[in-house]
Amino acid sequence: MKNCLIIGAGSDVAKALAVEFAKEGFNLQLAGRNVEDIGKTAADLQIRYGIKVETLYLDVLKFDTHPDFFNNLNPKPEVVVAAAGLLGDQKVTERDQSATLRVINTNFTGIVSLLNEFANYFENQGSGSIIGISSVAGDRGRMKNYIYGAAKAGFTAYLSGLRQRLSRKGVEVLSVQPGFINTKMLQGVETPKPLTAEPEQVAKMIYNGFRSKKHVIYTPGYWRVIMFIVRSIPERIFVKLDL
């Protein structure tokens, strides 16, 4: 039986993705800070799908705990999903250093610190899969969320490099670029309805992308087109837009 570790298991997308893996018979390791809530998700998946689910405490921001977290994992997973993310409030991050660092460290530094452990381990093994949930916000910095966007851009670049390094060693790396999703993260943020996907829908796309060994997926696919257009806008026009 294969094991899948989900980092940031409290998020709505992570929960939906856990269901997809559970349906396919994976045992799960759900890691995050809110172990009470994650424990309930674990119980639910165990009852529904008859799989083994472990709840693990993990704080992405506590870098020094990461090596131990990895070393204590038993068994080591075949699939790792990095789903932790923090949108933050752009206006606050512009002025508050600790808020800025929290956004950058959650979305980028902390995740990189963790994934490095798995990358080396998978490389040695010659097998394994890494799924990184980044964001279309990383495709071009916009004034509305560029701290978050910059961290995600860094993460996207990291995944791209990691894929090049590991693909020749039998390890798969999937970059996921979601657009708006109807989740806790976006509660209170106005998003265009037709462009806002449900977490369950996105989770299915991610699982399918993993199954068919894709490199980069946009969820839903039309975001690839939208972001192509956004990236193509010349800078002198872009600076005047309120996008």
Added chain:
Amino acid sequence: MSKQKISNWGGYPVVESEIIKMNHPGTFSGKRGDTIARGLGRSYGDSSLAETIVDVTGIDRFLAFDDETGVLRCEAGVSFATILEFFVPKGWFLPVTPGTKFITVGGAIASDVHGKNHHKEVCFGNWVSEMKILLASGETVLCSPTEKSDLFYATIGGMGLTGIILEAEFALKKIETSFIKQEALPAENLDTVMRLFDESKEFTYSVAWIDCLAKGKNLGKSILFRGEHANLIDIKDTPFANTPLFYHNKGMLGVPFNFPSGSLNSLTIKLFNGFYYMMNKMKGSGITHLDPFFYPLDAIANWNRIYGKKGFLQYQFVLPLSNSRDGMREVLQAIAVEGRGSFLAVLKLFGKQESMISFPQEGYTLALDFPIMPGLLKFLTKLDEIVLKHGGRFYFTKDSRLDPDTFKKGYPRLAEFLEIKKKYDPDGVFSSRQSKRLELT
């Protein structure tokens, strides 16, 4: 936050409310005033409508299951459909279920729903052993028959007025197969169907469908269905012998849009009831899957839309056993004379039940629905009088129009309930459009 138009299953009334999604881990913490929890919106009237609606369908996890005893603990937004999907194949069934599976556990407790087995197994609340409730203060408490028992019993059938149910623990029922041994017995009139109910007391499930347009000596013409869970031996010669616990949440045949209002005139109802009577007279007895037995209308998603945009009113009352025969006759006569037939009229004999403000009491209950048409309200007021005259009472979950006095007459323990509500919600955070209309809050 923006307001949204919302109504429940009857499509009436429609209100504008702020809807707060209650996602894990709890994003709502009391103190808002004029607030009520809402599940899948299958109550018919205004029970779960308020200025602020807390949508609990997002908290929908199973938390623990004991496969020795069948005790299940889950979050309040779990639907009966989900429970069936995961537990029927394991050999477990709901202890009590109403005629739709598209309800939440929280809603089932708040309405203290009843089903075809009330005379033997009482209401859903009877099977609940513990609840976790979010109080108006924002505090989360556990209650059970031994801990905060006043809160526990007031919450069962309490229409969400004591707080927001977050989790519940209740016992499922062991089954050998997902099939039902069913008998359909035609009855030419009210006396016959009541005799059949008496003779069917030992059956776990019994219910009758009444043709409300039958008059004179045929008044109360109906079909009584009774059934038992089929055991393995009962299905050994059927095609299901190798798949005894077969269960499939199949895609549903939907009613895609509202029918023109008025398409359900008395002629179409007459045809429908006549057809149904004949069909079932031929059917007799046999093995049927539990889904069509318990949820015949769920097969048609959005069947409520058949009544058109104006919606419909459900009307359900229960009469004390001693007055049931005379009272039912008078009600059916009034309906037949008006020619205001009901698409569905369901008759059922309730067993004994001790409860605070839960609807069922020993006696006959009749559930009717009427498309909203001119003159309907006046007509229903006439029915109210008949029901009250015979000492009957009405079901919160189906009501959207009663006046406070008419309603309160049937519930002698209401004051006791309101005392407990006051104790746990002193500032009146929780109230619904219904509780205000009925002057309970």
